[in-house]
Amino acid sequence: MKADETSTAWLDQVYCEDALAGLSRIPDGAVDLILTDPPYNLGKDYGNASDQQTVEEFLQWTERWIDAALPKLKDNGSLYIFTTWRFSPEIFVMLKKRMTMMNEIIWDRRVPSMGGSVRSFSSVHDTVGFFVRRKDYYFDLDAVxxxxxxxxxxxxxxxxxxxxxxxxxxxxxKDLWSVSRLHREHAERVDHPTQKPLEIIERMIKASCPPGGVVLDLFMGSGTTAVAARRTGRRFVGFELNGEYCRITAERLAALDGAPAPSPEPATAPRAKPRARAKAAAPDTTTINSLE
Incomplete structure (x- = not known):
């Protein structure tokens, strides 16, 4: 179904379920921006095995979710994807077959110059791909x-x-963004191993999603995309497997609205070891759905 043929009950929600299972909730052509930070397949513990696949399994899974997500994007929509240099060549080729690549953005995490490998150069950046569907894509340079x-x-x-x-x-x-990773002392830091700074996510949203538009995040994690969308006057929808992360997201969104965090339905999703992925509900417009 097209966006104008369904209700908008799916807006401002993060579903505690696998994105591949839940994307059917979103009408085709309803999303202005896909902004997502999927597992990098580096063996991190998100409370499940999503980051611990073989290379072949990881790339096949990545292609599946890309093909499931792209129909949800408007014709003038855009996509930002965080990845690692280890897999960005393969993932960018997948996306180049389906979209036009506008930028490779390097996020310099401002990692202190100490420690690291003694057999290679220390890796201190993440790679971000910026892709669009057609030439008249939405982009507001003045906003950023x-x-x-x-x-x-x-x-x-x-x-x-x-x-x-x-x-x-x-x-x-420029395409080199020097923004510190979130350390324990940062006020916005929550209990998630790969939380992205609001500064970066808000820049992407302001540039590539119109006010009142919709941002989709298939791997919501600690809810940064939802929080950034709420702070900048956009709508959002997302998915997250880990029930604890969903709880954290709910708390972050509730804090924006000055309201108590809602109590999500008991989630059967595995809980992260202390980390968690989240999405939350605003007083009247946001809900956390536990569906596993």
Whole structure:
């Protein structure tokens, strides 16, 4: 069914179930942006075996969820996918067969220069692919421009620069994003092993999802995509296998609304070892669905 043929009950929800099983809840052509951070297959413990597959199994599974998710995207929609350099070549080729690649974004995690391998160069970045369906994709550069500092503006004070829009609104973010990973002392940090900073997720949403539009995250984790969507005036929908992560997401969303976190139905999803994936409900618009 198309988006205008169904109800909108699926909006502002994170379903505690496998995305491959639950994507049928979302109408085709209903989503403005797919923004997702799937398991990297590096052996991390998310309370299940999703990050512990063989290379062949992992790539086959990745292709399955890509093919299931893309029909949900509008014709002018976009996709951002976090991945690791170990698998980005294969995953990007999969997506290039289906979409147009606009950028490879490097997230410099600002890892301290200590420790690491003694047999190779230390890996301190994540790779992000930015893909679109067609040439007239939605993209709001002004929403994510980076302001110039006072010294730069002063240096550009000659008459030839007067009235220049770019000088007032700032410059285009480059494809190298230097944003610190979340340490234990960061206020937004929750109990999840690979939580992404809101700064990064909000930049993607502001640039590639119109106000009031819909963001889909197939691997919601600690709920950062849902929180970023709520903070920026967008709708969201997502999936998460781990019931504990769903609880964390609910708490994060409730904190935004100044309301007590709802009590999700008992989830049968395995619980992470202390980590958890979450999605939450706003007072009247968000619900956490435990369906396993």
């Amino acid at each position: 421009r980076i302001p110039y500092d006072a010294a730069t503006k002063k240096a550009r004070s000659r008459s030839i620069f007067i009235g220049a829009k770019w000088l007032e609104v700032g410059y285009n973010p």
